[in-house]
Amino acid sequence: MTVITVHMLLALSxxxxxxxxxxxxxxxxxxxxxxxxxxxxxFPSTNISLTDFEAHLQYLRDNNYQVLPFAKAIEYLQxxxxxxxxxxxxxxxxxxxxxxxxxxxxxxxxxxxxxxxxTKTVGGRDYMDWEALQDAAARQIEIGNHTHSHAYFLNxxxxxxxxxxxxxxxxxxxIITEQLGSTPTSFAYPYGELDSKMEExxxxxxxxxxxxxxxxVISSRSNFMRCPRxxxxxxxxxxxxxxAKARMHALIIKEENPxxxxxxxxxxxxxxxxxxxxxxxxxQLQCFIQGSECQITVTEKGGEIILKLxxxxxxxxxxxxxxxxxxxxxxxxxxxxxxxxxxxxx
Numbered sequence: 001m002t003v004i005t006v007h008m009l010l011a012l013s014x015x016x017x018x019x020x021x022x023x024x025x026x027x028x029x030x031x032x033x034x035x036x037x038x039x040x041x042x043f044p045s046t047n048i049s050l051t052d053f054e055a056h057l058q059y060l061r062d063n064n065y066q067v068l069p070f071a072k073a074i075e076y077l078q079x080x081x082x083x084x085x086x087x088x089x090x091x092x093x094x095x096x097x098x099x100x101x102x103x104x105x106x107x108x109x110x111x112x113x114x115x116x117x118x119t120k121t122v123g124g125r126d127y128m129d130w131e132a133l134q135d136a137a138a139r140q141i142e143i144g145n146h147t148h149s150h151a152y153f154l155n156x157x158x159x160x161x162x163x164x165x166x167x168x169x170x171x172x173x174x175i176i177t178e179q180l181g182s183t184p185t186s187f188a189y190p191y192g193e194l195d196s197k198m199e200e201x202x203x204x205x206x207x208x209x210x211x212x213x214x215x216x217v218i219s220s221r222s223n224f225m226r227c228p229r230x231x232x233x234x235x236x237x238x239x240x241x242x243x244a245k246a247r248m249h250a251l252i253i254k255e256e257n258p259x260x261x262x263x264x265x266x267x268x269x270x271x272x273x274x275x276x277x278x279x280x281x282x283x284q285l286q287c288f289i290q291g292s293e294c295q296i297t298v299t300e301k302g303g304e305i306i307l308k309l310x311x312x313x314x315x316x317x318x319x320x321x322x323x324x325x326x327x328x329x330x331x332x333x334x335x336x337x338x339x340x341x342x343x344x345x346x
Contacts, residue, residue: 027219027220027221027250027252028076028077028083028086028219028220029077029083029086029217029218029219029220029249029250030068030073030076030077030086030087030088030217030218030219031086031087031088031217031218031230031245031246031248032070032073032087032088032090032211032217032218032227032228032229032230033056033087033088033089033090033229033230033231033232033242033245034090034091034092034211034213034229034230034231034232035048035053035089035090035091035092035098035102035232035233036091036092036093036095036233037095037097037098038050038053038095038097038098038100038101038102039097039101040095040097044233044234044235045233045234045235046233047097047233047234048232048233048234048237049234049237050101050102050105052234052237052238052239052242053102053105053237054105054108055239055242056232056237056239056242057105057106057108057109057111058109059239059242059243059246060087060109060111060246061109063085063246064085065084065085065086065087065246066084066085066086066087067086067087067088067089067111067112068086068087068088068112069088069112069113069114069140069141069142069186070088070090070114070142070144070186070209070211070227071114071142071144071185071186071208071209072112072142073086073088073218074186074208074209074218074224074227075208077218077219077220077222077224078220087246088113088114088218089106089111089112089113089114090113090114090115090116090144090188090211090229091113091114091115091116092116092146092188093116093117093118093121093127093146093150094115094116094117094118094121094122094127094128094133094146095126095127095128096126096127096128096132098115098128099128099132099135099136103136103139103141106140106141107139107140111140112140112141112142113140113141113142114141114142114143114144114186115133115136115141115142115143115144116144116145116146116186116187116188116211117133117143117144117145117146117176118146118147118148118149118150118172118190119147119148119171119172119175119176120148120149120150121150122179130179130180133179133180134179134180137180137182142184142186143176143180143182143184144184144186144187144188144211145169145172145173145176145184145186145187145188145207146172146187146188146190147165147168147169147172147190148168148171148172148175149168150190151164151168151190152190152191152193152343153165153190153193153198154193154194154195154262154341154343155343155346161198162197162198162201165198165201166201166205169187169201169202169205170205173205184207185206185207185208185209186207186208186209186210186211187202187205187207187209187210187211188210188211188212189202189210189211189212189213189226191213191319192211192212192213192214192319192339193261193319193341193343194210194212194226194261195260195261195262196260199225199226202225203225207225208224209224209225209227210224210225210226210227211226211227211229212226212227212228212229212261212339213228213229213231213319213339214226214228214261214321214337214338214339215228215229215230215231215321215323215335215337216228216230216248216250216251216335216336216337217248217249217250217335218250219250219252221250221252222250226261228337230245230248244333247332247333248333248334248335249332249333249334249335250334250335250336251275251324251325251326251334251335251336252275252276252334253273253274253275253336254274254275254276254304255272255273255274256271256272256273256274256338257271257272258271261338261339261340261341262340262341263315263320263340263341263342267314267315267316267342268292268310268311268312268313268314268315269310269311269315269340270308270309270310271308271309271310271322271338272306272307272308272309273305273306273307273309273324273336274304274305274306274307275304275305275307276303276304276305277300277303277304277305278303278328279328279329279330280305280326280327280328280334281326281327281328281329282298282300282305282326284326284327285298285307285324285325285326286324286325286326287309287322287323287324288321288322288323288325289309289311289315289320289321289322289323290317290320290321291313291315291316291317291320292311292312292313292314292315293311293312293313294309294310294311294312294322295309295310295311295312296308296309307324309322309324315340315342316345317342317345318341318342318343318345318346319339319340319341319342320339320340320342321337321338321339321340322337322338322340323335323336323337324336324337
């Protein structure tokens with residue numbers, strides 16, 4: 001058994017080298033990105049410049065990625081189609097800047113995307129209206145459901161939370177169907193926040209997949225009701241950062257405890273992951289925790305790795321990621337992150 005304490009800055013070294021081709025794997029993968037605003041410098045934390053966005057699209061073209069909308073990507077993962085490098089572009093909230101600036105660039109490259117909309121704000125000051133959404137849907141844009149109000153549902157009392165959430169799903173599905181003539185099969189949780197019952201509501205509502213906001217790579221073994229996505233904004237938009245994420249592979253987790261994203265009373269929660277060692281170079285494993293250093297305990301037993309992670313300091317953010325990366329013998333990097341949500345932080 002080895003115990004390693006890793007400073008948070010080590011995670012900055014995850015600008016990985018090595019070929020972009022797929023590693024040998026028995027699990028297909030999709031790398032999914034989430035964008036919000038385009039060329040709107042009022043909101044740098046959710047904005048991306050058109051120069052950076054076009055560089056992303058050019059990288060995908062130059063490196064022969066198959067680009068699919070979210071629903072089609074899930075179909076690909078479940079199909080017997082051969083492995084191809086595959087990327088998904090998702091956009092949350094339906095801001096006007098996507099229609100004015102992002103969509104024309106997607107058309108230039110011939111790429112589809114998925115736009116998750118919250119129906120209450122459609123036509124609002126900063127948001128696309130139904131005419132624009134109808135036009136986008138006719139131009140290779142899948143329209144997904146992002147609830148009606150985009151509320152912080154986890155701050156609602158449990159006595160009303162789930163009925164409100166379920167009612168909003170039904171309402172937004174109804175509105176989208178009436179306005180666009182099609183019913184979404186893809187969903188995105190507002191702020192990437194969910195608990196187990198919300199996840200079950202989405203599954204029971206008939207969605208084929210749902211997007212969260214914990215970073216990582218979707219594989220054919222993923223829980224499709226909380227698919228990871230890499231955020232793209234000014235802080236992450238540099239082409240070397242984008243290309244590193246595009247080349248990333250999933251760390252296939254056999255067991256995760258706890259599986260829930262909800263933080264318990266312990267604000268330094270422990271996460272346990274079980275995965276096969278295979279060709280992974282676990283002596284180079286890295287951990288990053290937002291706002292804290294990471295304590296790692298690695299145990300190898302019968303070809304399996306038991307990894308225990310905890311923060312050395314108290315977590316103070318509403319949403320905190322525990323992120324693990326590890327290379328294999330070919331220099332290909334594998335990524336997994338677990339999101340902790342503390343609804344008491346407003």
